[in-house]
Amino acid sequence: MRRGWNALALAAALTMAAAPLAAQEKTGNRPGFTLAPGTATIVLMRPEIQVGAQSTGGAYEPNADWTDQARENLGKALAEAQGRLGNRVVNFVEPVGQGAATAHEYRALFTTLADSVITYQFFPGNRLPTKKREDSFLWSIGPEVASLPGVQGADYALFVTTEDHYGSTGRKLLQVFAAAAVGVGVTSGMHKGYAGLIDLKTGDLVWLNADQAMGGDVRTPEGAAKRVAQLLEGFPGKPVEAAAPAPSAPAKTASR
């Protein structure tokens, strides 16, 4: 029973914590950055994909089968989408040995960078004072990325990270029970998706789309296609987007 109360207390805390996220921005653009269609070569880094279940208490349990399904589905959806991005998108040729380890570390650094942008830039109430000036969007993974084997000759690198925690039956029951009996909201599942464009000359993050509540079940082909469409929404230089009046200021996407 005590455990049950713990879970409820946790759930209540999580809900309260989740509330401010609703007002959060989800897209950032480096001021002054534009990308005309057909002018650049973009290397698509191998996406970081993780899928698992969320237990009743909220703990994450990785699921290898789901992760494999998501890898395949997202891979296909990305391959299909990359031809429509307006610029030449090539797949990153995974180097061997140390190069592969460094590439993996850069993908981890991108994920941490995107987490930091969400925490300290997209959430206005928590923005760092030095990041508040003139709508600045100054984030970088460092110019050293230019020497990563496999990115030479490209202008930009596109990083993609997804992490999905699907709520278990117990978690969903808790959600319903907590809402009905106690009147608190419990989040079930977590679906985070980050897509970011790095300028390979400077390492600067020029565009980021990051949301911790994305749609699309990545375990199915249709869901993966939906997820990819959402990840690449507003991608710079994308023809459909370029036709619409392009916002010059950093885009502040409203919550969906």
Next chain:
Amino acid sequence: MKRFGNRFGMGAIGLALIAAPVAAGNRLIAAGQPVAVAKSVLTVTPSVEWNKLGARPGRNSETWTFDGDALNDLTFYGGIEPEQTLFREVSKRNKPLPRVKVTMLVTDIPTLVENSYRIALDTPLFTVEGMEPMAFAGKPGIRFTYNFTRPDEDLPRKGEGRGAIIGGKLYLITFEAPRLHYFDAGVTAFRQVADSAKL
């Protein structure tokens, strides 16, 4: 790196998440002005601007950053008294944090940091790389370097610490950042801050 709460301890999870944005009040630390840190008599004079995070890792500590504590984290521990811990307890009954001892020598500081991190971050990947004597606020102190990786991400981080035992209390300043780009990019600013420490 000090957001332990969101990974450890049931109650702490919610509290940490809520406390971060609400109590936030991340403040600007201006360049060139002496500032007292970590609710203590320890004073430093940074030569560049920093952000001070509203959330503290423990009672007598405070964290400064350029881009967020996951990318560059400078933490001050301002006079931790004997029998106190570096951070808030993660799980006092099951995994108590090591405590500052009256008998501590400066050479015990890296071990205290290592054992505290291993528990607080729940990681087996922590190594003290090296240590050497170096004055801290004009008193005999220590400089040490370390590296660690959190269990939930594949991003190795490097760290450097400068500290001393003064008047029976532990004074310590640490800097840590991913070894890719961020450590080298920020360590000079950290060393300048540590060099400027006064009591």
